[in-house]
Amino acid sequence: MHTEKVAITIPSDLISVIDDIRSTQGVSRSKFITLLLREKIMDEQARDIREAYDGVFSDESIVQEQLDAAACLEGSRLAI
Numbered sequence: 494m495h496t497e498k499v500a501i502t503i504p505s506d507l508i509s510v511i512d513d514i515r516s517t518q519g520v521s522r523s524k525f526i527t528l529l530l531r532e533k534i535m536d537e538q539a540r541d542i543r544e545a546y547d548g549v550f551s552d553e554s555i556v557q558e559q560l561d562a563a564a565c566l567e568g569s570r571l572a573i
Contacts, residue, residue: 515525549555
């Protein structure tokens, strides 16, 4: 994996908390912060997907289409 050094300024009280947590997990400060950033990015991406999904299914015509399709499938199961 390609890495780059990045200089950031973090309040010292936050660094103390980070160091306490990461030391109990046995990872470096850099690794811990990287893991947190990855988790946050994944959460944001999942939120974006949920919002897009919710946006599509908040459209009444699509909701009705989905309900009609489900009813059709329910009826076809009874015929089997």
